[in-house]
Each structure stands twice: as C-alpha cells, then as structure tokens.
Amino acid sequence: MNRESLGYWELPKPHKGEEREWHVIARSTSTVPFGYRVHPENEGLLDPITHELEALELAKRHIKQYSYKEVAIWLTKQTGRYISTTGLKQRVDIERRRKKAASIKRKLARRLEKTLQEIKKLEEESIGAYRIIPPEE
Numbered sequence: 001m002n003r004e005s006l007g008y009w010e011l012p013k014p015h016k017g018e019e020r021e022w023h024v025i026a027r028s029t030s031t032v033p034f035g036y037r038v039h040p041e042n043e044g045l046l047d048p049i050t051h052e053l054e055a056l057e058l059a060k061r062h063i064k065q066y067s068y069k070e071v072a073i074w075l076t077k078q079t080g081r082y083i084s085t086t087g088l089k090q091r092v093d094i095e096r097r098r099k100k101a102a103s104i105k106r107k108l109a110r111r112l113e114k115t116l117q118e119i120k121k122l123e124e125e126s127i128g129a130y131r132i133i134p135p136e137e
Contacts, residue, residue, distance in 0.1 A: 020057075022048035034075075034083045034091065052079045060092055 024039065025046050032038060032046060035053040039045035059075045066074075072085045083091075 020054070022050055022053050024048065034081065034087065049081075052081060055079050056091070059088070060095075063092060 025036065025048075027038070027044050027046050035049055035056050036046035037049055039047050055075055055078045059071050062071045062074070068089050069085045072083050072088045075088065076082050
C-alpha cells in the first residue's frame with residue numbers, strides 16, 4: 001500500500017504572498033522561542049526569524065484540519081528547526097489566550113467609554129435634585 005491509498009495528505013508548502021513585519025521582542029526566559037534567535041548585540045532581546053514565524057502562522061491554520069503532531073513534524077521539515085508537539089500546542093494556546101484577553105479588554109473599554117459618555121451627558125443636563133453652582137470670583 002502507498003500513502004495515498006491510506007488517505008495520507010501532505011501539508012501544503014508555505015506560499016509567498018503578503019509578509020508581515022515582525023519586531024524584536026524582549027527575552028523573558030532562558031529558552032529561545034520558535035521563530036526567534038538571540039540578538040547578537042544584546043542577550044536580553046530576541047530577533048525574529050521571518051521564515052519561521054511565517055511558517056508558524058500557516059501551521060496555526062493547519063491545526064484546524066490536522067493533528068498537532070502532524071503539524072509539528074511539517075513545521076520542523078519546513079523550517080529546519082525542531083518544535084515538539086507539546087511546544088507547538090503551548091505556543092498556540094498562549095496566543096489564543098492573549099487574543100481572547102485582548103478582545104475582552106477592548107470590549108470592556110468600549111462599554112466603559114459609552115458609560116462615560118452617558119455620565120457626561122447626564123451631568124451636562126443636570127438631571128437630579130440639585131446642581132452645584134461654581135463660586136464667582
């Protein structure tokens with residue numbers, strides 16, 4: 001039997017298209033995360049490795065269709081840098097949590113802004129039993 005008869009499917013190669021601009025980040029642990037290398041002049045910073053980060057972004061889309069193990073193997077073959085199944089899962093989970101937290105905070109900020117506008121409007125209309133008159137100088 002060959003792979004095709006077993007339903008084997010090879011993940012597609014990363015396509016060349018719109019590329020993102022990746023930034024230098026601060027190093028927070030002794031390990032260097034996938035997609036980064038230690039900055040040559042400052043060990044407290046990490047330089048992005050564009051082709052690894054682009055492949056990681058594509059790999060995150062493949063996770064919807066393939067297992068973490070398959071995607072981790074594919075990512076290792078594409079980039080030449082090893083990433084474990086657990087490492088990939090942790091990276092994806094952390095990014096999902098951060099995106100969700102950011103989304104919730106943005107939503108709360110919009111609600112707060114709306115509430116502040118309503119409070120300001122009520123204060124301007126001076127709806128209430130009294131209003132404070134500023135002293136004359």
